[in-house]
Amino acid sequence: MFPTKPTLKFTYLTLTLLLLFTFNYVSYGSEVVSDNDDLDGIEELLAVDDELELEPKVSGGDVKLSEAEVLTKAQRIVIELNNDNTERVINGNEFVLVLGYAPWCARSAELMPQFAEAASLLKELGTPLLMAKIDADRYPKSASVLGIKGFPTLLLFVNGTSQQYSGGFTAHDLVLWARKKTGTPVIRISSVTEADEFLKKHHTFVIGLFDKFEGQEYEEFVRAAKSDNEIQFVEVSKFEVAQVLYPDIKITDRFLGLVKGEPERYTTYDGAFVTNEILEFLGYNKFPLVTELTEMNAIKVYSSPVKLQVLVFANVDDLKNLLDTLQDVARTFKSKIMFIHVDINDENLAKPFLSLLGLEESKNTVVAAFDNGMSSKYLLESQPTRSNIEEFCNNLVQGSLSPYFKSQPIPDNTEASVHVIVGKTFDDAILSSKENVLLEVFAPWCINCEATSKQVEKLAKHYKGSNNLIFARIDASVNEHPKLQDVNDYPTLLLYREGEKANPIKLSTKSSLKELAASINKHLEVQNHVAKDEL
Numbered sequence: 001m002f003p004t005k006p007t008l009k010f011t012y013l014t015l016t017l018l019l020l021f022t023f024n025y026v027s028y029g030s031e032v033v034s035d036n037d038d039l040d041g042i043e044e045l046l047a048v049d050d051e052l053e054l055e056p057k058v059s060g061g062d063v064k065l066s067e068a069e070v071l072t073k074a075q076r077i078v079i080e081l082n083n084d085n086t087e088r089v090i091n092g093n094e095f096v097l098v099l100g101y102a103p104w105c106a107r108s109a110e111l112m113p114q115f116a117e118a119a120s121l122l123k124e125l126g127t128p129l130l131m132a133k134i135d136a137d138r139y140p141k142s143a144s145v146l147g148i149k150g151f152p153t154l155l156l157f158v159n160g161t162s163q164q165y166s167g168g169f170t171a172h173d174l175v176l177w178a179r180k181k182t183g184t185p186v187i188r189i190s191s192v193t194e195a196d197e198f199l200k201k202h203h204t205f206v207i208g209l210f211d212k213f214e215g216q217e218y219e220e221f222v223r224a225a226k227s228d229n230e231i232q233f234v235e236v237s238k239f240e241v242a243q244v245l246y247p248d249i250k251i252t253d254r255f256l257g258l259v260k261g262e263p264e265r266y267t268t269y270d271g272a273f274v275t276n277e278i279l280e281f282l283g284y285n286k287f288p289l290v291t292e293l294t295e296m297n298a299i300k301v302y303s304s305p306v307k308l309q310v311l312v313f314a315n316v317d318d319l320k321n322l323l324d325t326l327q328d329v330a331r332t333f334k335s336k337i338m339f340i341h342v343d344i345n346d347e348n349l350a351k352p353f354l355s356l357l358g359l360e361e362s363k364n365t366v367v368a369a370f371d372n373g374m375s376s377k378y379l380l381e382s383q384p385t386r387s388n389i390e391e392f393c394n395n396l397v398q399g400s401l402s403p404y405f406k407s408q409p410i411p412d413n414t415e416a417s418v419h420v421i422v423g424k425t426f427d428d429a430i431l432s433s434k435e436n437v438l439l440e441v442f443a444p445w446c447i448n449c450e451a452t453s454k455q456v457e458k459l460a461k462h463y464k465g466s467n468n469l470i471f472a473r474i475d476a477s478v479n480e481h482p483k484l485q486d487v488n489d490y491p492t493l494l495l496y497r498e499g500e501k502a503n504p505i506k507l508s509t510k511s512s513l514k515e516l517a518a519s520i521n522k523h524l525e526v527q528n529h530v531a532k533d534e535l
């Protein structure tokens with residue numbers, strides 16, 4: 001009935017961000033667009049025609065294609081699905097990766113060139129995968145049969161049965177994922193030359209060294225390569241080849257290591273060769289020391305197994321100055337804390353977090369932590385120096401940080417008939433004060449709050465100087481306190497009786513002024529009785 005406060009827990013944040021960053025799910029009525037049967041035939045002809053044009057015709061070395069031309073060419077490799085050909089294409093091919101899009105959808109437009117480039121790369125690699133796209137706005141029936149419910153949607157059809165896409169969204173990510181799911185989960189590197197070539201193109205990969213590419217452990221490795229959605233796996237059997245890819249390698253017979261394109265380049269795996277354990281190792285170690293949060297990686301970041309996350313909100317220059325420090329600290333807390341940089345000027349990314357801290361307007365670097373498992377938040381309230389950040393992280397890991405609660409600055413209440421309470425003064429002014437307090441909890445956007453505020457003001461005048469009773473109010477949209485966490489409806493009136501502060505009495509906000517006064521009298525008298533009885 002009443003507007004309720006957004007839950008201030010991290011789960012809320014996760015949800016918000018998921019909504020923000022997952023593809024915009026826009027439902028479209030399947031009857032809205034007519035089927036355009038006449039056009040479909042032409043479209044299909046065109047699509048097939050384009051497909052036939054794929055073979056490179058330009059052989060002269062002096063003819064250079066512009067980037068746009070390359071893209072157009074790549075786009076042609078993608079088959080255009082429509083009402084006539086969809087079923088045939090999906091059921092007639094072992095692997096089809098389908099992109100469902102809408103012409104007006106910006107995210108679709110962003111993905112389209114990546115998709116086309118991936119198609120072109122996959123063709124070069126000789127992958128047995130067909131890339132297809134469908135304008136779901138124009139062909140809603142076919143799109144709906146395929147199970148496309150929003151834009152953009154990526155689905156992989158294997159012999160006609162679909163599975164959700166779970167990789168990244170650059171052309172490279174698409175290629176990697178597609179290869180993993182269509183039979184090439186691991187690249188074999190047999191010579192030092194091949195290894196050198198590979199390194200020119202890849203910065204992040206998993207290397208497995210095996211005597212022979214067979215046996216239980218090798219199979220577990222390949223299974224991990226298939227299950228993982230984003231890292232290229234390579235296998236080698238010669239130690240000198242392994243050394244090129246992983247110079248630190250000491251073990252000569254059977255080895256697994258993760259290589260990343262960042263200061264923390266090499267991570268050696270020392271667990272058993274069991275698929276799930278390998279995947280867990282990757283989950284904990286695949287992120288760089290400091291991950292830059294983007295719309296593309298947000299979901300990956302939130303679903304990281306590392307639940308303690310330190311977020312640094314800073315502009316690009318400030319981050320530059322802080323990066324070495326952060327990387328050093330991150331190294332100390334590797335696989336315990338995930339370090340994330342958020343561009344403080346990026347409204348979409350930074351605001352949802354900063355508003356949880358009441359710091360939406362901050363221009364200075366903010367260091368905060370979230371315990372994704374416990375739904376708690378923490379704020380570094382001192383300067384973001386190396387030692388302060390280190391101490392903050394130490395306490396975070398040990399569980400000895402106090403959760404952060406939002407608060408406005410402490411106000412001056414000397415002249416106020418209704419005292420303004422903020423997060424920071426809640427303890428002193430309410431919980432440990434020697435007075436009875438009637439507290440009005442409100443939010444600025446709540447429609448019914450104003451009437452209640454007026455009543456509280458009248459009551460404050462009425463009771464002025466009597467009953468040891470103070471009137472107060474707190475704006476719950478910008479102030480938090482653990483004892484207020486369960487208050488979700490506004491306005492709420494809470495009567496805190498002296499000696500009984502742990503159990504405030506909720507007064508009805510629908511009562512008349514008289515009824516309110518009567519119930520205040522009743523409750524305060526009851527308390528007096530108890531006090532007398534105890535004497």
Ligand SMILES: *[C@@H]1O[C@H](CO)[C@@H](O)[C@H](O)[C@H]1NC(C)=O
Pocket residue numbers: 094158159
């Ligand atoms: C798809 O079907 C064909 C023919 O039945 C079969 O040989 C192939 O293994 C199937 N592919 C997958 C990935 O299951």
